[in-house]
Amino acid sequence: MMESDRMMEQGLWHGRQGASPNLADVLERVLDKGLIIAGDIKINLLDIELLTVKLRLLVASVDKAKAMGIDWWEHDPALSQPRARQLAAENARLRKRVEALETAAPESRR
Amino acid sequence: MASYTYAVARPFDPNQAAGLVGVDGAAIHLVRHQDLVAVVSPLAPADADEAALRARLQTLAELEAIARAHHRVVAAVAACTPTLPFRLATVHRTDDRVARLLRREYRRFRETLERLAGRVEVGVKIYVQHEGASAGAMSVAEKTGGSGSARVGRDYMRYRREQRDRRQYAWRCATTAAEQIDAVLAGLAVDRRQHRTQSAALSAAPGENVFNAAYLVDAGRAEELAARARRLGAENPDVTLEVTGPWPAYSFAGSEERT
16 A cells, blocks of 8 residues: 555545544535436435535534534525525625625715 | 445455445445446435435534545545545445446546546645634724714724725735645646635634635645645745645546536
């Protein structure tokens, strides 16, 4: 076994030596990368994409969520497909609105 | 029993994977076709049902357990032999279906494995630091000594504007630094993929993630690329840089549409 192979198994660069990689990095790779096999699959890509969207909408860190014992999707109907899209769109709209307000507010008060 | 499929690989000594367990602690076995193997573990019929599997993936604890098991198997196999990682939750009805997949995609799998052989993936994330979101806001307003609330409001708004400008400036500096660092690292790599930046919420990140990429590199040069990345990050006052890996070549498995 080559040295680099041992490194890969132990993930030598993930923070402390021998520490397992952080969950966000693992999820990014196994949910977002890796080969997609079309066809004979039980979970379709849309679901995976939704999981990913949901992960990105998260406002609590994984560690915090764990500490609080939150299984976020369980208590959140957002995984049903239209709702997740709605949330993402709504999120984007709200950000724009807040930005617009922050930009406009001082001038409008003069 | 359904077949949870982790990866396709070049044949390797199964003893090297002895004791390797996957999702739900199930033992790993290999499905062979010519000079390819698929790395598989059995999944109980109750879990192989689409709705059941999806439900399991909707709780953080289950998602983490399955994701880490998936990664553990892929990494262990990739440490022995050229490996083409599959996406999470790739489940076939039977081993026969897996064998059929190997027959059908034989040429493509062979070509991809050739490209990945002897190579690993190195992750590089670059962050910009922002000062505390609104920590100083009230103190600025207080320092003005104005008595009217309108005055305080105006000062607060000015403070917010200045803060936003500072953030934008810092973000631009960091983005420029990231482009320069990326250019150097890409020169050391066989290939590169830029990923979406990670939300700060997901990881205990040291600031806002402005750049997130993976570099495919010969295994013997992974340490060199990592060291170079760290040095470039340390030399640049505008950014914090984090190296992860070495990983199996998830980002270069070939399913990505080039964007």
